[in-house]
Amino acid sequence: MSVRTRATAPRTPVVPLLAALLLPVSATWLPTGPLSAQEAEQVIPGVALGLVYETTYVPPIAVLPFRSGGGDESQAEAVRQIVARDLRFSDRFTVIDSLPALPGEGIDYGLWDGLGADWALTGVLERTGTGEVVLEIELHDIVFASLRERRRFPLPGSGDPDFRLAVHQASDAVVTWVTGDNGMAASRIVFAMRPWGDPEGRSKELYAVDSDGENLQRVTWDESIVVSPTWSPQGDRVAYTSYKSGIPVIYERELASGQEHPLDTGQDGQQITPTYHPNGSTITFALLAGRRSDLHSYDARQRCCLSRRLGEGFHKNLQPTYSQDGRRIAFTSNRLGTPTPQIYVMPADGGDAVLISPYRYGERSYFTDPDWSPLSSKIAFAGRVDTGRTRVGGIMRYQILVADLEAGTNRLVQLTREGNNEDPSWAPNGRHIVFTGERSSGHGVFVVDTGTGRTRTLVAGVRAEDVDWSPLLGRE
């Protein structure tokens, strides 16, 4: 941690000149309100609405034009735009963007201080003797009038699939330099979706998209059904359920090679909702056998050895997700005897399960899709309570909630209010959450920042399901 002490309030009012330089930054944000007439506000009783958003200061950063040592100015500008957008999407900065190139070398700290920037970022694209392109970025501290950090990032060719990933890593470095926290730009999101042009078709395939909504790709061509994909903690594999053999079976797919292995458990049954232990050693999933569905573990390294976790009565236990230390599991179960599911937490080796979703006796509530933050004791999930207010047009709407186990049992907040929202999954920074949603503007994949409550559209106009956010990718 190298976060310096600095003021937590804006020092300088933004001068009109700066306002003139600004592009309409707010255009990238979905307004969180006001809701349209059809969109009744969805509030689950007994739950605090919205996070207690951080009042911490969001420092302005000027992203200056990147220079090109090799002469390719358009590529330098393309790289700068990727970085500027990543910093905006990080929700940790107020980005001062689209600035004119200023004459002269070096940073005029006095000028940027006067313009209200706390930080300035410069970049140079250089072609080395061996033909490699290297991005060198410099983070300047305007307040202390000094160079704060400098680092070089080798870039693959711009046609290379890892080109954007390398640029995203530079963006994440800036976030970490300033905040001390992980970024999440160098990551991807997988989900299941009916293929384009066949929305009513019978197949559902695996798709992946970059954290900034670029590079949307179809991953499988099985013409079967893909359900609940999940990333390995190393980011090299995705496990998911496919019906391609006739019954639901979990496959582990190596992303680089495209090779797949079914989970060979030696036991009959349908396998759904896989999740990896944070150390990658095991895959825990739900096995449907007879009327029950119970959580089981599988040795992902040896590719063998089914071990039973839970089992009592004719309950449905599924959707396991590990705590950050791997010692606890949150999962979905109807073990209370209610027909609808609730969220529970129990020790990873089995034992007493504690209810964490806001169940009230006699209330028809439905809570599902738990996802444990990779960095904290927070669990995101989706749910609804069947009250007059949550029922819109006969259809119950789901909202995204977050339970913080460290903050006590009553610490439950509802992150979304508008439309229908499901399948939350934490970003590797433990701060942003991706989810699928339906708004008056249509279906899509959205990202919400739990720090500020700001929401952006990741992929518009798609009926995605079962989104899962990767760990940070491309790390050695």
Added chain:
Amino acid sequence: MYKTRLLVATFVVALVAACGSEPAPPPAPTGPTPEELERRRQDSIARVQAAEEARMRAEQEQMEREAARRAESLRRTLREVVYFDYDQSNIRSDTQEKLRAKADVLRGNPGVSLRMEGHADERGTSEYNIALGNERAEAVIQTLTGFGLDANRFSSVSYGEERPMAQGSNESAWSRNRRVEFVITAGGDELR
């Protein structure tokens, strides 16, 4: 007087006959030859036999049609979809009767195996609905084994909400999608 007239008439007839022509030769033997007769006899036997065969064939076809109709009706009984209440996997009383009819067919056709395909409506998450569809398929299997049928004749798969029978986000579509379908996986050609 009457006698005289009769005589005259007889004379006239005789005269006419005498004046007609040369006496006719004995008629040629125009009747069938013995071979022809035999052939005709055989033909007639063949015709009768053919008619009999046709009758039997028609009877057979009729029986086959009836058997096929019966098999089709049995198949329909076996494949009749059963429905469930929202978020429930317990067997409704109307379902109980449908399953009893299936059990009767299965008892008479020990070579028949079934795969139960469980489904759910679109409400709720896709994963939970797979578990729910599985519970429904297994509840049906449990009921059938409760009627004394061998569990080895049944397999199950749950599609959750992935294979709706009816499109739409309303109760009439949902009620048709909360179901178990039956696929005959063996013995379907020999239903009696």
